[in-house]
Amino acid sequence: MAETGSRVAGDVAREEILSLVALLAKDTVAGAEEVSVTLVGEGDPFTVASTDPLAGRMDALQYAAGAGPCLLAGTGGVTQLVEDVTAEVRWPAFARGAAEAGVRSVLSTAVPGHGATVGSVNIYSRAAAAFDARSRQAAHEVAEVAAAALAEAGNQRSVAGLTDRPPPVSRAGDPRVAGAAPQWPAV
Numbered sequence: 001m002a003e004t005g006s007r008v009a010g011d012v013a014r015e016e017i018l019s020l021v022a023l024l025a026k027d028t029v030a031g032a033e034e035v036s037v038t039l040v041g042e043g044d045p046f047t048v049a050s051t052d053p054l055a056g057r058m059d060a061l062q063y064a065a066g067a068g069p070c071l072l073a074g075t076g077g078v079t080q081l082v083e084d085v086t087a088e089v090r091w092p093a094f095a096r097g098a099a100e101a102g103v104r105s106v107l108s109t110a111v112p113g114h115g116a117t118v119g120s121v122n123i124y125s126r127a128a129a130a131f132d133a134r135s136r137q138a139a140h141e142v143a144e145v146a147a148a149a150l151a152e153a154g155n156q157r158s159v160a161g162l163t164d165r166p167p168p169v170s171r172a173g174d175p176r177v178a179g180a181a182p183q184w185p186a187v
Contacts, residue, residue, distance in 0.1 A: 015048055015049060018049040019049040020149075021145060021146040022051050022121070023035075023051060024142055024145065025121055026051050028138050029107070029123055029131070029138045030130075031105065031107075031123075031131045031135050032130075032135075033124060033125045034050070034051050034052040034054050034058075034123075035050065036049065036050035036051070036121075037049045037050070037120070037146065038074050038120045038122060045070075045071060045074060048119075057101060058070075058098055058103055059122060061093070061098065067090075068091045069094075070106075073108035073120040073122075074108070074119045076110070077112070077116075077117040078110065079108065079136060081107050081136065082105060082107075083129045084104055084105065085099045085103060085104055085105070086104070103124050103126060105125040105128055105129060105130040106122065106124055107122075107123040107131045107135065107139050108120045108122045108123070109121050109123075109142070111143045111150075113147065113150075119146075120143075121139060121146060123135075
Protein backbone atom coordinates (compact mmCIF):
# COMPACT_ATOMS: atom_id res chain seq x y z
CA MET A 1 0.00 0.00 0.00
CA ALA A 2 2.77 2.47 0.90
CA GLU A 3 4.58 1.67 -2.36
CA THR A 4 1.42 2.43 -4.37
CA GLY A 5 0.98 5.73 -2.53
CA SER A 6 4.57 6.67 -3.17
CA ARG A 7 4.20 5.81 -6.84
CA VAL A 8 1.01 7.90 -7.19
CA ALA A 9 2.74 10.85 -5.50
CA GLY A 10 5.71 10.43 -7.85
CA ASP A 11 3.47 10.40 -10.92
CA VAL A 12 1.61 13.51 -9.74
CA ALA A 13 4.89 15.30 -9.03
CA ARG A 14 6.22 14.33 -12.47
CA GLU A 15 3.10 15.60 -14.22
CA GLU A 16 3.14 18.87 -12.25
CA ILE A 17 6.84 19.40 -13.00
CA LEU A 18 6.36 18.74 -16.71
CA SER A 19 3.32 21.04 -16.84
CA LEU A 20 5.55 23.80 -15.48
CA VAL A 21 8.21 22.91 -18.05
CA ALA A 22 5.62 23.26 -20.85
CA LEU A 23 4.61 26.69 -19.53
CA LEU A 24 8.27 27.69 -19.21
CA ALA A 25 8.87 26.77 -22.86
CA LYS A 26 5.78 28.69 -23.98
CA ASP A 27 6.97 31.77 -22.09
CA THR A 28 10.67 31.65 -23.03
CA VAL A 29 11.00 30.17 -26.52
CA ALA A 30 10.48 32.86 -29.15
CA GLY A 31 7.78 31.76 -31.58
CA ALA A 32 6.19 29.23 -29.22
CA GLU A 33 2.40 29.23 -29.21
CA GLU A 34 1.62 25.81 -27.71
CA VAL A 35 3.86 23.25 -26.03
CA SER A 36 3.66 19.61 -25.00
CA VAL A 37 5.96 17.15 -23.28
CA THR A 38 6.17 13.57 -24.56
CA LEU A 39 7.65 10.72 -22.53
CA VAL A 40 9.00 7.60 -24.18
CA GLY A 41 10.26 4.33 -22.82
CA GLU A 42 9.54 0.65 -23.27
CA GLY A 43 5.81 1.28 -23.73
CA ASP A 44 4.02 3.60 -26.11
CA PRO A 45 4.98 7.27 -26.00
CA PHE A 46 2.45 9.56 -24.37
CA THR A 47 1.86 13.24 -23.74
CA VAL A 48 2.21 13.96 -20.05
CA ALA A 49 1.70 17.74 -20.20
CA SER A 50 0.50 20.37 -22.66
CA THR A 51 -0.38 24.04 -22.62
CA ASP A 52 -3.40 23.57 -24.89
CA PRO A 53 -5.39 20.71 -26.45
CA LEU A 54 -3.90 21.64 -29.85
CA ALA A 55 -0.44 20.52 -28.70
CA GLY A 56 -1.85 17.19 -27.49
CA ARG A 57 -3.63 16.71 -30.84
CA MET A 58 -0.37 17.35 -32.71
CA ASP A 59 1.35 14.71 -30.57
CA ALA A 60 -1.53 12.28 -31.14
CA LEU A 61 -1.17 12.69 -34.91
CA GLN A 62 2.44 11.60 -34.60
CA TYR A 63 1.63 8.66 -32.33
CA ALA A 64 -1.06 7.47 -34.75
CA ALA A 65 1.30 7.76 -37.74
CA GLY A 66 4.17 6.20 -35.81
CA ALA A 67 6.42 9.03 -36.96
CA GLY A 68 6.99 12.73 -36.49
CA PRO A 69 9.33 15.26 -34.95
CA CYS A 70 8.36 14.60 -31.32
CA LEU A 71 8.89 10.86 -31.71
CA LEU A 72 12.24 11.23 -33.45
CA ALA A 73 13.49 13.77 -30.90
CA GLY A 74 12.15 11.66 -28.03
CA THR A 75 13.72 8.43 -29.20
CA GLY A 76 16.69 9.63 -31.24
CA GLY A 77 17.93 12.35 -28.95
CA VAL A 78 18.30 14.92 -31.73
CA THR A 79 16.39 18.20 -32.01
CA GLN A 80 13.90 18.20 -34.89
CA LEU A 81 12.87 21.40 -36.65
CA VAL A 82 10.04 21.68 -39.15
CA GLU A 83 10.19 25.15 -40.71
CA ASP A 84 6.91 24.73 -42.59
CA VAL A 85 4.68 21.66 -42.39
CA THR A 86 3.26 22.43 -45.84
CA ALA A 87 6.70 21.68 -47.29
CA GLU A 88 7.58 18.77 -44.95
CA VAL A 89 8.33 15.45 -46.71
CA ARG A 90 9.70 13.30 -43.85
CA TRP A 91 6.34 12.84 -42.12
CA PRO A 92 3.53 13.33 -44.67
CA ALA A 93 0.64 12.10 -42.50
CA PHE A 94 1.66 14.31 -39.59
CA ALA A 95 2.38 17.29 -41.86
CA ARG A 96 -1.02 17.05 -43.52
CA GLY A 97 -2.87 16.87 -40.19
CA ALA A 98 -0.82 19.68 -38.67
CA ALA A 99 -1.48 21.95 -41.66
CA GLU A 100 -5.20 21.20 -41.43
CA ALA A 101 -5.11 22.23 -37.75
CA GLY A 102 -3.31 25.47 -38.60
CA VAL A 103 0.13 24.53 -37.27
CA ARG A 104 2.99 25.59 -39.54
CA SER A 105 6.23 25.18 -37.50
CA VAL A 106 7.39 22.54 -35.03
CA LEU A 107 10.44 22.39 -32.80
CA SER A 108 10.96 19.18 -30.80
CA THR A 109 13.90 18.91 -28.42
CA ALA A 110 15.08 15.75 -26.67
CA VAL A 111 14.87 15.47 -22.88
CA PRO A 112 18.00 13.61 -21.78
CA GLY A 113 17.93 10.99 -19.05
CA HIS A 114 20.45 8.70 -17.43
CA GLY A 115 22.21 7.46 -20.56
CA ALA A 116 19.08 7.63 -22.73
CA THR A 117 16.58 10.10 -24.06
CA VAL A 118 13.39 9.97 -21.98
CA GLY A 119 11.17 12.22 -24.07
CA SER A 120 10.82 15.51 -25.85
CA VAL A 121 9.62 19.07 -25.39
CA ASN A 122 7.45 19.86 -28.43
CA ILE A 123 6.83 23.44 -29.45
CA TYR A 124 4.20 24.38 -32.02
CA SER A 125 3.52 27.62 -33.90
CA ARG A 126 0.90 28.75 -36.40
CA ALA A 127 3.60 30.78 -38.22
CA ALA A 128 6.01 29.29 -40.74
CA ALA A 129 9.72 29.54 -39.86
CA ALA A 130 8.82 30.60 -36.31
CA PHE A 131 11.95 29.25 -34.64
CA ASP A 132 15.41 30.79 -35.08
CA ALA A 133 18.76 29.81 -33.55
CA ARG A 134 17.91 31.55 -30.27
CA SER A 135 14.60 29.69 -30.12
CA ARG A 136 16.40 26.40 -30.63
CA GLN A 137 18.91 27.25 -27.88
CA ALA A 138 16.12 28.25 -25.48
CA ALA A 139 14.25 25.00 -26.25
CA HIS A 140 17.42 23.01 -25.52
CA GLU A 141 17.80 24.82 -22.19
CA VAL A 142 14.15 24.08 -21.30
CA ALA A 143 14.73 20.39 -22.08
CA GLU A 144 17.76 20.44 -19.76
CA VAL A 145 15.58 22.01 -17.05
CA ALA A 146 13.05 19.20 -17.57
CA ALA A 147 15.76 16.57 -17.21
CA ALA A 148 17.20 18.17 -14.08
CA ALA A 149 13.77 18.59 -12.50
CA LEU A 150 12.85 14.98 -13.17
CA ALA A 151 16.13 13.75 -11.72
CA GLU A 152 15.81 15.97 -8.64
CA ALA A 153 12.25 14.82 -8.03
CA GLY A 154 13.42 11.23 -8.11
CA ASN A 155 11.06 10.43 -10.96
CA GLN A 156 13.76 9.42 -13.38
CA ARG A 157 14.35 5.99 -11.86
CA SER A 158 14.83 4.53 -15.34
CA VAL A 159 13.35 4.90 -18.78
CA ALA A 160 11.08 1.97 -18.02
CA GLY A 161 10.09 3.60 -14.74
CA LEU A 162 8.66 6.56 -16.60
CA THR A 163 6.16 4.46 -18.50
CA ASP A 164 5.67 1.38 -16.37
CA ARG A 165 2.00 2.14 -15.81
CA PRO A 166 -0.64 2.57 -18.46
CA PRO A 167 -0.69 6.20 -19.60
CA PRO A 168 -3.60 8.42 -18.59
CA VAL A 169 -6.66 8.18 -20.82
CA SER A 170 -7.43 11.28 -22.85
CA ARG A 171 -10.82 12.83 -23.51
CA ALA A 172 -10.16 12.27 -27.20
CA GLY A 173 -9.99 8.52 -26.66
CA ASP A 174 -6.29 8.14 -27.54
CA PRO A 175 -4.74 6.35 -24.54
CA ARG A 176 -1.32 7.80 -25.35
CA VAL A 177 -2.34 11.44 -24.89
CA ALA A 178 -2.91 12.84 -21.41
CA GLY A 179 -5.93 15.02 -20.84
CA ALA A 180 -8.13 13.35 -18.30
CA ALA A 181 -7.54 12.29 -14.74
CA PRO A 182 -5.12 9.36 -14.53
CA GLN A 183 -6.69 5.96 -13.96
CA TRP A 184 -4.77 4.46 -11.05
CA PRO A 185 -4.58 0.73 -10.43
CA ALA A 186 -6.90 -0.65 -7.77
CA VAL A 187 -5.20 -1.26 -4.45
